Amino acid sequence: MLIFVPFGLYVSMLKSNWSFLRKVAPIASVSLVYEVLQFLFAIGASDITDIIGNTLGGIIGIVIYFVFHRVFKTDLKINKILNRIALVGTMCISILLIFLIIVNS
Template identity: 35%
Template sequence: MTRAEPIGASTSTTSTTRTALSLLFAIYLFLLVWLVLWKLQVPSVGGVERVVKLVPFVSTASAGASAMWEVTGNLLAFIPFGLYLGLLAPRMPWWKATAVVAATSAMLEAAQFALAIGRSDLTDVIMNASGGLVGFALAVLLRRALGTTTGRAMTVVCAIGTAVALVAVATFAAAPITRAPRGSMPMSSSMSASMPVSAGGPASAEDRGHDVVRVPVGAGVGPSGGDPDAVSEEVRLAALPVV
């Protein structure tokens, strides 16, 4: 069986392939950072309470359980990371590639905490590293199946995927949708009237996993405007998912 030639071999073809893959990898990393930190919105700093969730998957006193779509999204978003590592560094051991992805994910989680722009969750690191491992394994299988043509073939595939991703991101960014700033959610009077309201005080077990917003009574909460002698009440809002 002919051994697959590493992409980094010193030929003009493989050198061009490596350069193209490196450029596509850089574009992917840019989009990944934008997605994880700012959810493809205009970059901002602050506005979200700093929360660190060290218990994966299940709910805790400070955060709710990880949603299935969120877990799956974290896995899928990091598969290209492992794939690019497998293509650009074919001799890298699988455990080292997984460690690189996990370290990158941990740095992104730390950045969310430092910038106060999202919840730092161990679940994300685990699923991101798992996605990277899946991508790296896919690169190994492709090299065995395609041999020396792996680099050129995957350059075309990755270029198409990058073009599709750029078009999708541009469409999302250009969409005429009014997005609320991080940490805020505008409420109309009709929304306020339909939301469950509880008396002020410590959050109960039912309140955990929700954003709690203190609203001065008399500010239009409820049809009658509320009791003018009360200081505040709490309106529980469904927590927005954070990748």
């Protein structure tokens, strides 16, 4: 679920004029693609709860953007702060995935 929080932030920053459902659609679609690929390549376990959890993570990212947008009124300031937060989250997740790949090899 945490992996998709930065995704929700990125979608919200890039497409701030989109409706909530239009922002959730690519997050849910990417999660579905990941689960289908897991099933096709027999990597891990595919489960609908993963799709729901990943989509919920993206929704949390969208909500974080919405809250920051209400607190700070300027879009430039919001995007700078959230871009850094999302970048740190993406880097941490990438390091974790690399670590998991090395350990499981």
